[in-house]
Amino acid sequence: MPLKSMIKSALPHAVRARLVAARKVLLADFQDIYVLPLDAPGPEVSCEDDVTFSTHDAAAALELSARVWPDEGAAPARRQALARLEAGDRLIIGRIGDEPVMYGWLAHGMVEMTYGVFVPLRDDIAFSYNVRVHEDHRRRGLLGAYYGFLHARLRQAGYRRLLAGVARSNPIAAAAHRKAGFRKAGHCYTLGLLRRQVTWNRLPGLPALRLTNPPARD
Structure with missing residues (x-):
């Protein structure tokens, strides 16, 4: 069995996240990058x-996490929300009536290579990440509606492409992105050991290799 398959299948996602925070073992993050052309x-x-x-602010992110996904905890959500909003990202919430049923984050001119590590790209590119749909509303077309909303908004603003990262271990999300018009454009593979991590990219505009410090998750 290839090394990446062994690492990917050996540990559940929640366990891998805790070990990444501890910085004590070799861990892996494999994501494919999908692209949606905005000139079509x-x-x-x-x-x-x-x-x-x-579009909403950091307070909405915290309130949404506490109500809909309480298991994620407030501290990581607060740190990510404030840091990414300060960097210029936007939080987009989907509601049915007054009920929040999904959210997604949108970065402008950059891509998240692995958790919390963003690098600049062209100014006419947007990056969709951390999209969550409440379990009671999945497989009802909400993701397609979300990307339809982003397509119209970004195209009007002059963007040319929308990128999205999909975990290699999530074939359902990959199929949903293809159904929404995305096609695979590359990938970012990250290996972490102790307090350092290296990412190998196959995506135009990104360095092939990048060495970083893993961000805290707790």
Whole structure:
């Protein structure tokens, strides 16, 4: 069995996250990068729910995490929300009526190579990351509606491409992105040991190798 498959299958995601925070063992993060061209018509949206999208701030991120995903904890959400909003990212929340059912983060001119490590790209590229749909509303077309919303908004603002990272271990998310009009454009593979991590990229505009310090997760 290849090394990456052994690492990927040996530990559940929650266990890997705790070990990354401890910086004590060799860990791996394998994600494929998908691209949605914005100079072409947007994806065909077939959503079973009447969902609306709007942009929010850090307080909304904390409130949403506490209500919908309490297991994630407030401290990591607070740190990420404040840091990414300060960097210029946007939090987009999807609601059915008054109920929040999904959210996603949008970065401008950069890509997240691995958890918390963002590097600059072209100014006409946006990057979608950390998209979550509540379990009661999955497989109802919300992801397609979300990307339809982003396509229209970003195209009007002059962006040319929307990128998204999908974990190699999540074939359902990969299929949903392809259904929304994305195609695979490259990948970012990260190996971490103790307090250092190295990322190998196959994506135009990114360095092939990059050495970084893993960010705290707790």
